[in-house]
Amino acid sequence: MNPATDDAPTPPSPIKAPRKRKRIVISCTECHRRKQKCDRASPCSNCIARNKRSLCHYENESARKQQLLEERVNAASVNGGQFSVIKPNDGDSDTAAQITGLGYARPNGNNNTTLGIYQKIQKHDSETGLLMSRPMTSDREQTGLREKYKNLIRQLPSKPYIDKLLVTFFREVNYQYYSIDEGIFRDHLQDWHNLPFATINKGPSELPPDLQFFPALLFQCLALALQYQPIEYDQSLDALKYAGGMSFDDLASDYSESSLSILNLLGKRQTTLVTVQAGFLRTSYLKSVGMITESWHSLSSTIRDAQEIGLHRDIIKSRKPDEKPEDILDGLWHEQLRRRVWLILSLWDIHMAVVLGRPTTIDPRDGKPSFPIDAPVPKNRREAAPVPRSNSDPPTPLTMLLWSVEISAPLWDIFNLEKEDPNQNNTARVEKMHTMIKQIQYHCPPFFRAQNPDTSFDALPECYWLPNCRNTFQGSAAFTIMALHRPYIFTTSTSRTCALKAALDVLRAQRTLFNNLSSLHYKMFSLVLNTFDAIVLVAVVYILYPYENREDLDDALQHFEWGMERFQTMSERNSMARAALGVLKAIHVRLNKALKIQKGPGKLIPSSPTSATPEAYPNNQFAPPSLTPSNTSLRSDSNGGQYNVPSIANLTSPAESIPSSATASGWDATPQVDFSSITPLHPMHDLIYNDLGTGMEDMNSSSYETGTWDINSLGIGSGVGAVGPVGAPWQFAGDFGSDSFWGVMNTYQP
Template sequence: MEHTPEEKPRSTSPIKPPRKRKRIVISCTECHRRKQKCDRESPCSNCVARNKHSLCHYENESARKQQLLEDSASTASVNGGAFSVIKPNEVDQVAQFTAFGYNKSNGNNNTTLGLFKKIQTQDADPSGQMPRIQADLPDQSGLREKYKSLIRQLPSKEYIEKLLPTYFREVNYQYYPLDEAVFRDHLANWHSLSFSTLNRGPQELSGDMRFFPALLFQCLALSLQFQPLEYDPTLDSLKYAAGMTFDDLANDYSESSVSILTLLGKRNTTLISVQAGFLRTAYLKNVGMVTESWHSLSQTIRDAQEIGLHKDSMLHSRSPDAKPEDVLESLWIEQLRRRMWLILSLWDIHMAIVLGRPTTIDPRDGKPPFPIDAPIPRNRREVAPTPRTESDIPTPLTMLLWSTEVSAPLWDIFNLEKEDPHQNNFAKVEKMHKLINQITFHCPPFFRSQNPDLTFDALPECYWLPRARPVFQNNAAFTIMALHRPYIFTNAASRTSALKAGLDVLRAQRTLFNLLSSLHYKTFSLVLNTFDAIILIAAVYILHPYENRSDLDNALQQFEWGKERFQMMSSRNAMAKAALGVTKAIHLRWKRALNLPQKPSPSPSLTPDTYTANSTPTSQYPAPPSHNQSISSTSSSNQTQSLYTLPTISNLTSPPPTSTPTWEVPASAFQPPQTFDFSSMPPLQPMHDLVYNDLGSNIDSSSYDVVGAWDLGGIGPGGAMGPASAASMLGSLRAILGVIVFGGL
């Protein structure tokens, strides 16, 4: 039977089942169901965006991992692979080489990287082949989600705009680490980022934008620290728990900043991350975490060195096809880099002298040029940095530069303490003292504490200028105090100079305090500077009670005003509360040592200071007996050596023993063993004791208000004294004078 063409023969074979899909499903079940492209992470980005973390799983986990490895290998082969061959002049070769930790900004050609660059320069053969060095990148799994979870903690744009003015008006002018115009540009760029861009993770952002949230968090934390008592009530909406304070919220913001910096690592550090690190250092100091602040400063300096802030980057050539406006803007950024390094250098030497710790910066490495004291332009892309003239208004940078001038001798003082451990080179000390006075003599008239030029004070942009004058006076006085401090045990002239410098510090601190409001009470320089000067002055009079009596009335009055400031700040400043108890105890000890009345006359409130730098009030206290000598002077008489315990902060603030020792000596015996070598005394640091030994932890400051509540008669002259070896005397002196000025920082 023949079949017509229209008819098809029927197959007698059985129907085969449809072919199964051979390709293994490597997408997660949710993406496969929704027919979406999956990035094969765990959980994937699509499930995270839909808040379906729990539903994101894979049918074949081993196949997913194998596919990820194949994709990575494919990408590596396109980019050259781990062992591909590249030309010596390839742009990213040095960047790959620095993965081993070499600093590409270092101009030293003696390092391995320097030799590598030399080989590149000499090898002109284009056929020369060198293996590509691939950096072992850290594990990026979860980086995107961790970064997003941190930036979600930023408040909305509305609250950011409410908080930032507080930072730029009350905080930034003090050291001027940020240029507000540059910061505002970065903030605008951050707000313009789309969600899809942020969703791709920090690696998709530019270096500055990647670190900018860390800087923003620190600015907001400092803004919250300096909120006035009558703050904007809408800011309470930022508190997410009952009983939460702005201090708690500021701590959260600052810690979020640290988390971002830690998450992003050190390999792509930028100027933004250095600025964030410095603000973190300032924040820690304001909350009294001085040790942590010092460590933070050291790490920030290392970050700054990583990006070459310690070198003059202007030496690098610019692209010949760069636009003029881009070149002008880069000039201003270079000025900002120089300014940031200057601030870090200033803090480094101050904290080293105050805390008795080593500096992080080695001055032998040299320093880049100072930033130019240039007026701030409206548009950085139109005007080049040019030095300001006498008619131009001063800026906070002007104050920073002059503060650096008066603080520059601190490096020499720091080295002098090492070069002259026995305090013999007093001629050099006198010469340095004269040079420091010359610096302050040539400062601009608008920074002078006596008869200043008030021309610019009425300008709105110079609101900070009246506050800058006492700060400048404080910094200059601190430098002189630091210079003479190691010599106060061996030289009477140094005792007088240190005393007068301490009085200058207290005057400057009182003037500054009167210009501030309660929102500034958390500024720890108001506590530390005052406390340092108070302890130094008290120690000079306690150890040498019959010297400098013409300044005694002034010193006691400044002491009272200092305690009054501590009392006012103690409710908002934990360090002020601790310092208050210590100073009250030492005040009683001071007056007992000088046989002064225990009930002082009511001191004036915080009104304009009635004492000036040249005033010499008539003393109301009895003159010293003519036969008494300073404790450092030698006696030609053959009187018996008496046992003497030098005063310490510890024994000034601790109750005496209950039983009277059997080795009491007459009250008139006020001589230490004359064989003790005071020149062997290392520099003293009472501020170190207050910070690290927690002197105020066991002190009830209210107990000092009642005279005689503690029997201080058993301490020092006029009471029972125990035998002390030279070693214990050394430790005692270190304790009483351990408080050095916290350098105005």
């Protein structure tokens, strides 16, 4: 052993270079690449300044949020700890985006909302659009969104076909509810056609919000236009069909579904008025194809979209100092369109609720925006402000809409009364409401009157729609009265009379309207909804109370026959008419048996005297009131009864109590058989929601009219909600109770 060797020091090992500390990157990818300080907002201020919002994303999102949380905690401790007032970081807009994501309403000029207060604290009025922006997505998600959007808009037909179909839409469809302003729509269409492919290729996020949703609106317009093609249509439109045996209805369904796909793809964060218009036309389309349940849900969703952008209240917008006069005028017309669309949604909401027996989506307590001005349409809305039309100006579809809303305003009270008075005892309130509805009819403009109308505007090219709308208005007015009295027909004779006469008025208006239309209009759902309810009500009155109202019997039987003929004619193109026809056939059998009408063109054989008929209007209690300023909220002019702009005012306010002596006569008439336990009648609701049907849907009408089976052998059914015994196709089937009219009819022997 060598001691020297043993004591020699061991040579040191090579020193390793210190490892570089691996920091977690919490800056966005763009700031990290450019070596800039990032404020870690989403998107950050650097990307906003460079207009690169879409590129601003974070590789480690959890680390970024943790860092922000620590900074806020530290700031809170400096300012007084956990009990201090939390001050928002001036450079962090992520908090506002989170508040929006929680569902808080947009301020829309109201600083009392949560988000409005937050924005006021921030004092970032110039970045309001940023605060409302949708959460940014990854590149992969952006690519997927872009490709899906492009695939959908590729289904739009070329410009020549679009132009042809839009002619049909604006002439045959739009005037019915006037939800689209043609001038504003054409501007959007021109902007869409002018978009370069390079811009579209970048995806919808690069487009203004209105243009993002415009293809959805365009698809719905084309779908409705296809439904209204005449039998002798433009043969060049066949080129749009991409499969053999395809119909325009099939193509319309494709277009409407493409519209819905675009709405779903873009979501709710960028909702605009165009979004709401597309949603309404989707609702209208579903109704026209008989998908009433889906239409009702679509309407509810559309109303929520409208509330999202503040259509349900007036919004005061501040003018920019550098705003041009023509831009201000254009903005005024856009505001008029906003009010008009909300008015349409309100009208549909209450009408569908009353017809279908469903709840409303709109709560009137949330406020009512101002009515749109009934102004003539200018050639250039950037040069003229909305000014009320004069008596010498032709009416517009907006004139019709305003008066439709006026006559339908009492439906809100009718809807509430049915819930507040389930036992049908408040007859005084019914009488007062009847009188108020009649006032509106007496004040309608002369060109909407059913009796001796003013036809001086009918020959004008821009008023081609007026004769049809005249009948629509009269039918709507009669429907309101019918809806008022319908819940009371099983308890009061006067309501039976009023409801019967109103139902006959509905059927008269519908017959006149139908005779003025062609086959291309057979998909109009209004030709079925009001007619079906009116026919069923007429039949109910005469089946259960055959010795009342005999003076109207011949007229009622004739309109029943005409109504069935119209449904038969429309059944090939209108699925609702086809479904309702079978029910009407079964009711017709019972009506004939109750009235002792023999097979064929036999005579009416009454089995007891008709002296039991109650007085139609005892004590003249529903006579028209004297039109004085003290009892009417409608405005008149110096020309004696011509009205330009309606005002709902107090028409839907709660009625004052009326002494019981005013209604003592007529309301207490007791029928020979007590039917007061029957639930209120909602025929269309039962047809749609309770699967109401019979075995007579496909039966030729002549099979029971000519006597191939005996209507006098009508027997008792085998139970509620089920088709009766074999050989009894007239029995009602469906999901209804024994206390419903249909359940009673299955066991009732007239």
